[in-house]
Amino acid sequence: MFTASTKTIQTTKYVFLLGLATATLCAGVPDASAAGYTVQSINSPGPAMHMSNNGQVTGFYVAKCTTFSSQPKRTICYNAPWLFDGKRVSKLSGSWPSNANAKAVSVNDAGDLVGADLTGAWFYSSGNVAYPDSSVSGTSGTRLFALNNVGEAVGMSYISGVYRPVSYSYAGIPSPILSPGYSVIDINDAGMIAGWYKNIANVEQGFISVDGVNTIDIPNLAPAINCRPVRISQADAYGFAWVAGNCAGKGEI
Numbered sequence: 001m002f003t004a005s006t007k008t009i010q011t012t013k014y015v016f017l018l019g020l021a022t023a024t025l026c027a028g029v030p031d032a033s034a035a036g037y038t039v040q041s042i043n044s045p046g047p048a049m050h051m052s053n054n055g056q057v058t059g060f061y062v063a064k065c066t067t068f069s070s071q072p073k074r075t076i077c078y079n080a081p082w083l084f085d086g087k088r089v090s091k092l093s094g095s096w097p098s099n100a101n102a103k104a105v106s107v108n109d110a111g112d113l114v115g116a117d118l119t120g121a122w123f124y125s126s127g128n129v130a131y132p133d134s135s136v137s138g139t140s141g142t143r144l145f146a147l148n149n150v151g152e153a154v155g156m157s158y159i160s161g162v163y164r165p166v167s168y169s170y171a172g173i174p175s176p177i178l179s180p181g182y183s184v185i186d187i188n189d190a191g192m193i194a195g196w197y198k199n200i201a202n203v204e205q206g207f208i209s210v211d212g213v214n215t216i217d218i219p220n221l222a223p224a225i226n227c228r229p230v231r232i233s234q235a236d237a238y239g240f241a242w243v244a245g246n247c248a249g250k251g252e253i
Contacts, residue, residue: 042084045091050106053149053234057084058107060115063093079103081113081124095129106147112170114144114153123153123170130171132157137173144168146186154184154193165195167212177212186232194229194243204228206245221247 046061063080067073080093081104092113096102102117104124113124120133121142132142132155141163144155157166157174165184166174177193178184184195192210199205199217204226206218220227229245 042089044084044089045082046079049104052107052109052111054109055086056107056109056111058082058104058113060103061091063091064098066099081115083107083111083113085111092124095124095127105145106153108147108149108151110149110151112147112151114147114155116143121155121168123147123168125151125170132166132168132172132174134173139166139174142166142168142174145184148187148189148191150189150191152187152191154187156183165193178209178215182207182215185229188232188234188241190235190239190241192232192235192241194232194245196228206243208232208243218243218245 042057044057044059044061046059048057048059050059051057058081060079060081062077065075065077067075078099078101080091080096080100080102083090083092083104096117100117100119102115102122104113104115106114110125115122115124120131121144123130123132123144132144133139139157139159142155142157144153146155147153151169153168154177155166155168156163159166159174159176162180164176164180165178165182167177168174178195182195182197184193186194190210191212192208193212194206194208196204196206201223203220203224205220206227206229207215208218209215218227218229225247227245227247229243231244233242235241
């Protein structure tokens with residue numbers, strides 16, 4: 001209930017089902033079933049950030065700290081990625097300079113990673129690191145957010161001074177997708193992309209793109225409530241995928 005001079009923040013999660021072929025959106029969640037579970041400690045050196053479909057996990061940890069004696073005396077610490085391959089955790093600090101401050105944000109089934117350091121976005125594969133913002137790419141300020149099992153990452157980048165969504169493959173050049181004003185969040189193996197933009201009412205609106213060009217809006221919980229997707233599932237045999245996200249709205253009377 002709203003009363004005079006009262007402001008309320010409402011936050012909730014949403015889940016929608018998208019039909020790849022029919023583009024029909026249906027709200028709902030499947031019946032939960034408890035088939036049993038196991039718990040495994042992986043003894044990671046730092047927080048986990050993402051898990052692949054086959055159980056590989058990545059995150060980052062403090063790899064180096066430097067204390068400066070000049071006044072004011074201060075200590076600066078730098079991070080590096082770690083990877084759990086299902087059996088053991090490997091610290092990957094050797095693939096970056098010790099002061100790079102590299103943090104991984106996504107991992108795929110092959111153990112490839114994407115993330116960023118003080119230089120910018122990077123793509124890690126088989127012990128090697130590639131940076132999208134190379135001297136020949138023509139892009140700057142790139143950030144990669146998600147990576148699928150086809151080796152395609154999505155993120156945002158400045159291209160000709162315009163900030164817009166891009167796709168990127170290891171050692172390649174960022175390719176523009178969608179239009180400026182859209183923000184991408186996640187991608188599955190079918191190439192379906194989830195993201196958000198501000199609609200004509202200046203409200204954050206979630207969307208799905210099945211081709212990197214056209215978009216399908218995900219209905220917000222209410223016209224004035226901002227909604228952003230955070231994950232899109234793999235497409236099933238019928239071309240359907242789940243999209244999960246968060247909605248937050250502010251009411252005032």
